[in-house]
Amino acid sequence: MTTTTSTTTTLTPTTICVFCGSSPGTNPLYAAAARDLGRAIARRGLGLVYGGGTHGLMGAVANAAHDAGAPVLGFIPQAMTQFEGLLPVGEMHLVPDMHTRKRRMAEEAGAFIALPGGFGTLEELFEMLTWSQLAIHRKPIGILNTDGFYAPLLALIDRAVQDGFIRPQARGLLVVRDTVDELMEAVMAFEDAPAGARY
Amino acid sequence: MTTTTSTTTTLTPTTICVFCGSSPGTNPLYAAAARDLGRAIARRGLGLVYGGGTHGLMGAVANAAHDAGAPVLGFIPQAMTQFEGLLPVGEMHLVPDMHTRKRRMAEEAGAFIALPGGFGTLEELFEMLTWSQLAIHRKPIGILNTDGFYAPLLALIDRAVQDGFIRPQARGLLVVRDTVDELMEAVMAFEDAPAGARY
Numbered sequence: 314m315t316t317t318t319s320t321t322t323t324l325t326p327t328t329i330c331v332f333c334g335s336s337p338g339t340n341p342l343y344a345a346a347a348r349d350l351g352r353a354i355a356r357r358g359l360g361l362v363y364g365g366g367t368h369g370l371m372g373a374v375a376n377a378a379h380d381a382g383a384p385v386l387g388f389i390p391q392a393m394t395q396f397e398g399l400l401p402v403g404e405m406h407l408v409p410d411m412h413t414r415k416r417r418m419a420e421e422a423g424a425f426i427a428l429p430g431g432f433g434t435l436e437e438l439f440e441m442l443t444w445s446q447l448a449i450h451r452k453p454i455g456i457l458n459t460d461g462f463y464a465p466l467l468a469l470i471d472r473a474v475q476d477g478f479i480r481p482q483a484r485g486l487l488v489v490r491d492t493v494d495e496l497m498e499a500v501m502a503f504e505d506a507p508a509g510a511r512y
Numbered sequence: 513m514t515t516t517t518s519t520t521t522t523l524t525p526t527t528i529c530v531f532c533g534s535s536p537g538t539n540p541l542y543a544a545a546a547r548d549l550g551r552a553i554a555r556r557g558l559g560l561v562y563g564g565g566t567h568g569l570m571g572a573v574a575n576a577a578h579d580a581g582a583p584v585l586g587f588i589p590q591a592m593t594q595f596e597g598l599l600p601v602g603e604m605h606l607v608p609d610m611h612t613r614k615r616r617m618a619e620e621a622g623a624f625i626a627l628p629g630g631f632g633t634l635e636e637l638f639e640m641l642t643w644s645q646l647a648i649h650r651k652p653i654g655i656l657n658t659d660g661f662y663a664p665l666l667a668l669i670d671r672a673v674q675d676g677f678i679r680p681q682a683r684g685l686l687v688v689r690d691t692v693d694e695l696m697e698a699v700m701a702f703e704d705a706p707a708g709a710r711y
């Protein structure tokens with residue numbers, strides 16, 4: 314394993330890719346945070362990239378961003394429209410499969426933010442962390458920790474750092490904040506990973 | 513969202529795909545568990561499918577399985593050999609990229625088991641859970657919870673179930689045990705997900 318010190322500076326994002334549940338969740342704070350995030354993206358003149366669903370938190374962030382004037386770009390696999398709905402907001406792309414969806418979202422994203430979600434959201438988040446660690450991309454990755462939803466995830470990452478599976482510096486690839494404004498501030502200011510965060 | 517009750521029975525696995533760290537971890541219990549798992553795979557006459565690395569827990573499980581007589585099938589992206597080593601045990605396939613690695617591992621796997629690991633391990637685990645939820649595959653997925661490493665992950669999943677992002681039945685897609693023998697027993701006996709676990 315070689316450690317290289319990077320001097321590359323991340324470009325300031327012009328779009329935010331949001332990963333989140335296709336369910337609204339039972340805690341109303343989550344949908345409120347999703348709408349807040351959609352509006353914050355618009356207010357900063359950014360675009361939203363997302364999974365194209367119309368239900369749940371996905372629909373909430375997309376509708377809020379669109380209503381507030383942000384360009385919205387969605388990627389949904391043809392076969393998923395039956396699960397996640399299809400009532401396009403903004404520019405909607407039907408893609409052949411899940412892999413193409415994730416690849417296209419990652420290409421169009423300037424930064425990634427995860428809201429609460431299930432297995433799919435967690436997979437998208439960890440895939441972008443893995444790719445960042447391998448320097449496949451160098452884009453900021455944020456978690457909105459609304460009502461402490463992600464506290465157990467942070468405990469898991471801390472355990473993996475403590476036990477030697479994640480380098481302490483690689484923990485710095487992940488920006489975690491409790492509120493939309495703090496998170497957007499930190500994500501937009503993220504310059505590059507700490508030295509040694511990547512292989 | 514439509515709920516279908518599946519009557520499909522999962523085939524009894526003939527291979528186990530193991531996801532784990534390319535680091536050994538600082539807790540010696542993890543490497544011991546990886547060796548135990550490799551030997552248990554061989555003892556049951558199964559094959560090992562894995563990410564092809566020679567370091568850390570990956571190397572431990574592969575060497576133990578191979579030494580105990582199990583066929584070992586590894587998939588490693590050309591570009592990763594610099595990080596994960598390349599001293600083949602069993603049948604090693606160099607693949608063009610990370611996506612091909614994961615697709616080929618999933619194709620060759622009869623079941624999936626996660627040992628402790630970092631971002632990459634977590635991503636592989638959540639991807640297989642997502643695919644199971646979507647019925648892209650119907651293979652058992654297990655976690656070896658050595659020394660409680662995965663307790664925070666289980667807390668995160670419980671929170672996501674409680675908050676409406678993962679259906680209670682979908683929690684049943686994941687088989688969790690503390691010891692290799694209990695886990696192998698449960699994974700081999702896994703017939704299919706509870707009704708309603710999948711979309």
Ligand SMILES: [Mg+2]
Nearest residue numbers: 436440635639
């Ligand atoms: Mg993935």
